[in-house]
Amino acid sequence: MKEIPRIVGVIADTHGLLRPEATQALQGSDLIIHAGDVGNPDIIARLKTIAPLFVVRGNIDSGAWANDLPANEVVQFGHSSIYIIHDLHDLTLDPEAADFSAVITGHTHRAHEYRKGKVLFLNPGSAGPKRFDLPITLARMHIEKEPWSVEFVRLAAP
Secondary structure: OOOOOOEEEEOOOOHHHHHHHHHHHHHHOOOOOOOOOOOOOHHHHHHHHOOOOEEEEEEEOOHHHHHOOOEEEEEOOOOEEEEEEHHHHHHHOOOOOOOOOOEOOOOOOOOOEEEOOEEEEEOEOOOOOOOOOOEEEEEEEEEOOOOOOOEEEEEEEE
């Protein structure tokens, strides 16, 4: 990516449902990351109308439309890079040694952020159908200054 983004919208585990509240919360993002389990190619098309999109394949993403989705992706801008993978348990590299600024994951449906060394680990939670008693969430990363900050956005349940 040529321009350095200020706000990165992060969404995961839509499972075929892109809520109006999610598209509204992602407005103003300079780029969007979908960390897998998209569930429907229409979601990819709709997210691309908001901002440049980087998306990885999740464990439910199957069929011809999902064949072109990578298992992992790297977003680079300025002197920073973000590694995207659906399931953190599939991470086979040392993000700090690889000089990644952040690792974005999905899969667990549990929103969380933490830092390990210099690397930010972020799971935006699930923005799709309600599962278990977990909140429906996505995240916005504010990266205009370091350390990057994360804002979780709780979406209304249907």
